Amino acid sequence: MSDLTTTRTFARELLQTLNGEPQPEWRACFSTDGSEEPTGIAPVCPDEDHERADGSVYGCCPLPVIECDSYPMAAYLAALLNADRQEKDTRKGESTPQPLGTCGRALSTGKPCPEHPTPQPPALTVYRASHDSIVMGLYTTATEARAHCVAEERHSWAKHETPLFDWIEDEEDGVAELVTVDKGGETESETGYVVTAIEVASTYDEEADE
Structure with a gap:
């Protein structure tokens, strides 16, 4: 593939x-x-x-x-x-290709070669920008998701105000919270904006629902 x-x-x-x-x-x-x-x-x-x-x-x-x-x-x-x-997965007049093992051998069983299994594709991660649990958008990079949060938070400030922003990250949970910081850098205030890293599964795992 x-x-x-x-x-x-x-x-x-x-x-x-x-x-x-x-x-x-x-x-x-x-x-x-x-x-x-x-x-x-x-x-x-x-x-x-x-x-x-x-x-x-x-x-x-x-x-x-x-x-x-x-x-x-x-x-x-x-x-x-x-x-x-609009593209068709298989063009008219062409046969559907059989799956291949990494050895290049077509398998009539439709299963990967047991001796040379096809490597699993890398996990796909998307970044969800949200405010008070309301989803605002999904992005392919954390940078764009955070930019969306900062842009929305700026709307709540007057044009002459210059708030300082920072992110509090929880790497274990994949969550980053946007906060404002006072000029002294000592007091942080929550904004309610959060960016969450979400790994998209490629296959259904029935045991994960239990």
């Missing part, structure tokens, strides 16, 4: 978990407050009252919302994802 096939499979499993739709149609959207152009991408909103020409993101909109830093890049990635969703 190629790297593209593996990552596509993981991404579609994540989208299925988030929205119940593994291959949504994508659009460019306004993922950053105050931007003049839609610099992010998100699945098309299924709400009939949300017009397709409206690039805003509302509570009815499905996740994830991904910031791309520029409109050309957002439009390009949305077009790529929409083209990919």
Whole structure:
């Protein structure tokens, strides 16, 4: 299985978990407050009252919302994802390839070669930005998730105020909490904004639910 096939499979499993739709149609959207152009991408909103020409993101909109830093890049990635969703896993007239072991031997049983098992793909981690348990978005990097939290917290401050921000990290739980710090650096105040690292499973583990 190629790297593209593996990552596509993981991404579609994540989208299925988030929205119940593994291959949504994508659009460019306004993922950053105050931007003049839609610099992010998100699945098309299924709400009939949300017009397709409206690039805003509302509570009815499905996740994830991904910031791309520029409109050309957002439009390009949305077009790529929409083209990919139209691709067939197997082209017409071609046979479905049999699974291979790392030795390159096709196995008619459909199972990995017992002598040379296919290595497991790396775990996929996403970062959830939330405020008081309300999910604001999922990101592929902690940096973007934290930037979202800081941007939202700044809205609660006057323009002439210059708050100092810091993150309290719990590496064991994969959680980082945004706090404000006074100028003396002695007093920390909670903001309610949290970034949580979430590992996305590639397979269902029945025992994990017990």
